[in-house]
Amino acid sequence: MKPSYQIVPVIQTPEIDPGGPVKISIFISGFGDVDKNKLYVNHYHEEIIDEENPGTLRYCIHDAHDKESGEYSQPASGEDYLCTHQLDAVSVYLNLAKSYFVGDSRNLHSERALPHSVAEQTHDQLAPLEYELNTKDDARPGNYDITFSLSYTYEDMAMQDTQTVVVHVNNWKEAHQTKLEIVGTILALGILLVSAGIF
Numbered sequence: 001m002k003p004s005y006q007i008v009p010v011i012q013t014p015e016i017d018p019g020g021p022v023k024i025s026i027f028i029s030g031f032g033d034v035d036k037n038k039l040y041v042n043h044y045h046e047e048i049i050d051e052e053n054p055g056t057l058r059y060c061i062h063d064a065h066d067k068e069s070g071e072y073s074q075p076a077s078g079e080d081y082l083c084t085h086q087l088d089a090v091s092v093y094l095n096l097a098k099s100y101f102v103g104d105s106r107n108l109h110s111e112r113a114l115p116h117s118v119a120e121q122t123h124d125q126l127a128p129l130e131y132e133l134n135t136k137d138d139a140r141p142g143n144y145d146i147t148f149s150l151s152y153t154y155e156d157m158a159m160q161d162t163q164t165v166v167v168h169v170n171n172w173k174e175a176h177q178t179k180l181e182i183v184g185t186i187l188a189l190g191i192l193l194v195s196a197g198i199f
Contacts, residue, residue, distance in 0.1 A: 033154060
């Protein structure tokens with residue numbers, strides 16, 4: 001059967017203040033065997049990125065191998081298997097473990113159901129991949145695209161899925177909106193009390 005996978009980025013911080021981190025959890029949904037793969041993320045926006053410390057891509061799914069034969073046996077996942085890959089100022093790519101494309105058939109209730117991909121679920125409350133991009137303190141306000149591409153092959157077939165996430169960097173007013181509202185409320189209350197002759 002021809003494999004079919006979709007990358008599912010779930011943005012945790014759709015709006016950030018300058019200097020704040022962009023956090024995106026990444027899941028991979030689908031089915032089928034995969035021979036080779038590559039995850040590529042492009043985040044090049046010199047207006048916002050902290051080029052000295054761009055951020056990290058963490059992943060928590062690995063391949064477990066049989067001790068005697070050395071052959072693949074099953075997925076190993078969770079906090080004990082958490083690894084960190086450093087981003088560069090332009091992009092990051094990672095070849096994912098075979099286990100990202102292995103079905104988990106333990107909870108199937110019908111023979112017509114497809115197995116859940118190991119990368120469709122959290123492990124010890126961790127997403128399969130956790131992307132964090134650091135922004136600089138003077139990041140320019142506006143909307144910025146981050147593109148996620150998953151490429152994979154099976155036999156003589158090559159496939160790709162691409163998804164784009166939009167992140168908004170707040171301007172000064174947006175970043176201080178709550179403080180401005182509090183100050184405005186206090187001033188309005190003060191004026192009301194003065195006009196009522198309480199002070």
